[in-house]
Amino acid sequence: MVRRPSSAVYAAWMAAASVLVWRAWDAAAAPAFDHFADLHVYYGAVRELVAGHGLYDFKAANGDPFTYPPAAGVLLAPLAFLDEWVVQVVWLVLEVFALFFLVRCVTRLIPTPRLLPSRAVPPLVFLAFAISAPVGSNLRFGQLSLFITVACAITFLNNRSGVWMGMAAGAKLIPLAFIPVLLVWRRKAGVVASLTFVTATTACWVLLPEESRRYWLHDLPMGTKYGDSALIGNQSLMGVLLRHPAWPGHALTILMLLAGPILAAGTWRAVKMLRSGSRLGAFVVSSGVGILLSPVSWTHHQIPLVVATFCISTGTKWLTWALRALVIVLMSVNVSVIATLSFPGSFLFGETRFLLCVYLVFLAIYRTDQDIENETSLHIGTHLPDRSVGVLRDVSA
Numbered sequence: 152m153v154r155r156p157s158s159a160v161y162a163a164w165m166a167a168a169s170v171l172v173w174r175a176w177d178a179a180a181a182p183a184f185d186h187f188a189d190l191h192v193y194y195g196a197v198r199e200l201v202a203g204h205g206l207y208d209f210k211a212a213n214g215d216p217f218t219y220p221p222a223a224g225v226l227l228a229p230l231a232f233l234d235e236w237v238v239q240v241v242w243l244v245l246e247v248f249a250l251f252f253l254v255r256c257v258t259r260l261i262p263t264p265r266l267l268p269s270r271a272v273p274p275l276v277f278l279a280f281a282i283s284a285p286v287g288s289n290l291r292f293g294q295l296s297l298f299i300t301v302a303c304a305i306t307f308l309n310n311r312s313g314v315w316m317g318m319a320a321g322a323k324l325i326p327l328a329f330i331p332v333l334l335v336w337r338r339k340a341g342v343v344a345s346l347t348f349v350t351a352t353t354a355c356w357v358l359l360p361e362e363s364r365r366y367w368l369h370d371l372p373m374g375t376k377y378g379d380s381a382l383i384g385n386q387s388l389m390g391v392l393l394r395h396p397a398w399p400g401h402a403l404t405i406l407m408l409l410a411g412p413i414l415a416a417g418t419w420r421a422v423k424m425l426r427s428g429s430r431l432g433a434f435v436v437s438s439g440v441g442i443l444l445s446p447v448s449w450t451h452h453q454i455p456l457v458v459a460t461f462c463i464s465t466g467t468k469w470l471t472w473a474l475r476a477l478v479i480v481l482m483s484v485n486v487s488v489i490a491t492l493s494f495p496g497s498f499l500f501g502e503t504r505f506l507l508c509v510y511l512v513f514l515a516i517y518r519t520d521q522d523i524e525n526e527t528s529l530h531i532g533t534h535l536p537d538r539s540v541g542v543l544r545d546v547s548a
Contacts, residue, residue, distance in 0.1 A: 163274035170281040171247065178243060178291045184213065187239050189451075190293025192217055193227050194235055200224055201231040206362045207370065218370075221355035221362045222321035223295070242293050249301045250280060253454075256304040260431050261461045279460050283482045288451040296451045299323045300438075303455075306333070306340060307434050313340035317347020325452060328441035331418045332433065336425050371446075380447050383486055386504040387448035388413075394501070410444050417512050424517055431462035432517025439512035443505075450486065453504060457482050459511050464518045481507050 196209040196217035206224045230238050254277045280286050289297040302319035305311045320326040333341030356363045381393035392402035417440035421433040438455030442448040460478045465471045
């Protein structure tokens with residue numbers, strides 16, 4: 152006999168669907184000057200590329216240029232052969248499917264809380280993602296970051312080929328923070344990811360030498376394509392340094408000095424978590440390292456931080472749930488709104504996502520396999536995470 156979903160499951164899916172419809176409407180009904188603004192830049196830039204002009208010569212009406220590596224332009228080139236309205240519709244639909252896939256990747260690694268039916272977990276996870284500001288930003292602006300996050304999840308959470316990670320790193324540099332972890336944890340996948348990234352980048356030097364030279368030797372080192380990196384929306388280490396009155400002139404030097412220790416410490420923590428069975432925690436830590444070290448980490452880059460909601464722990468039940476609620480709030484409220492608060496020390500509120508990222512990378516405790524088994528051994532009928540590919544086998548692969 153097939154059990155029918157309970158009313159709690161229906162309510163969870165209705166809430167998730169309502170938020171998703173609202174997000175989609177917000178994207179589709181945006182004013183013309185802000186209608187899929189980032190997707191418009193992709194579309195305009197690849198049309199210039201296909202027409203034989205420079206990928207980085209295009210600027211939208213609001214002045215936004217194309218800021219990604221040449222490999223991203225090659226991957227997005229097919230968009231140039233479609234009408235822009237078709238691109239917008241297809242892109243929005245694909246982003247929704249990508250969000251469902253990300254939810255599936257995360258859900259299979261978390262257990263069911265004691266007070267919920269197992270079927271209620273996927274819609275609640277979907278709801279947490281849907282209400283978050285990073286997902287809203289991706290849907291509204293037609294951003295690429297959601298697809299990049301899914302590509303990383305395919306390799307890191309689903310134990311698939313490193314090709315996905317390498318392609319993601321070729322299109323956007325933040326996923327490079329995962330590769331040192333893969334080289335230690337799943338060496339074959341790490342090597343494949345590295346080779347894929349190098350191959351894609353080298354191929355672009357051959358196919359698009361001028362664009363490659365311009366991006367790698369000028370735009371990236373000089374930071375000339377990212378707009379005002381001191382804006383409050385940039386929650387990377389570079390953004391914080393540029394906003395602080397004592398450090399703007401030394402921001403790049405400080406970042407270069409701290410990059411090695413941050414990468415080494417983050418990689419060590421992520422590998423340690425993987426060996427203790429906290430794959431979601433390792434995913435958050437590795438993503439956080441990329442977010443901290445990227446020259447710019449806008450809201451749409453920060454989707455992986457939402458995953459902390461489902462794996463962070465404190466050892467005390469009520470404190471754990473309070474911390475998870477705080478993560479959801481911080482990842483859902485507009486940073487600019489938080490930054491308007493005015494009281495002694497309130498300047499820190501403008502850096503809330505940066506501070507959250509630092510905490511998640513260096514200080515947070517994440518549930519391990521042993522923690523989950525201890526939690527679920529006291530009652531029957533609990534949904535356990537999918538461990539069809541065990542952590543110890545991953546380490547030796």
